[in-house]
Amino acid sequence: MSTGVPFCPLGRSQQGGYGMTHGGGGGPHGLLLEQMFELLDENQKRQLMVRMIEHRIKTKEHWVESMKQKIETYKMARDMLQAGIKK
Numbered sequence: 001m002s003t004g005v006p007f008c009p010l011g012r013s014q015q016g017g018y019g020m021t022h023g024g025g026g027g028p029h030g031l032l033l034e035q036m037f038e039l040l041d042e043n044q045k046r047q048l049m050v051r052m053i054e055h056r057i058k059t060k061e062h063w064v065e066s067m068k069q070k071i072e073t074y075k076m077a078r079d080m081l082q083a084g085i086k087k
Contacts, residue, residue, distance in 0.1 A: 036048075
């Protein structure tokens, strides 16, 4: 039974804010992936999914690094303000 939800190679539906539009589906990127997956064999699908997952991992690692830098900056600002208050 089809739910009318576009195919997503990472196992998520395109509803609930995962797509390019808010609550309206996956947008052109989702449609392109759906059409690509119909043309690929199982090995190619597996390779593409691995690359997509690796990209998500790198993106999250970059986000974590930028958050670490923000935390360091906030700590430096806090320490500078505390040092100024003590004088």
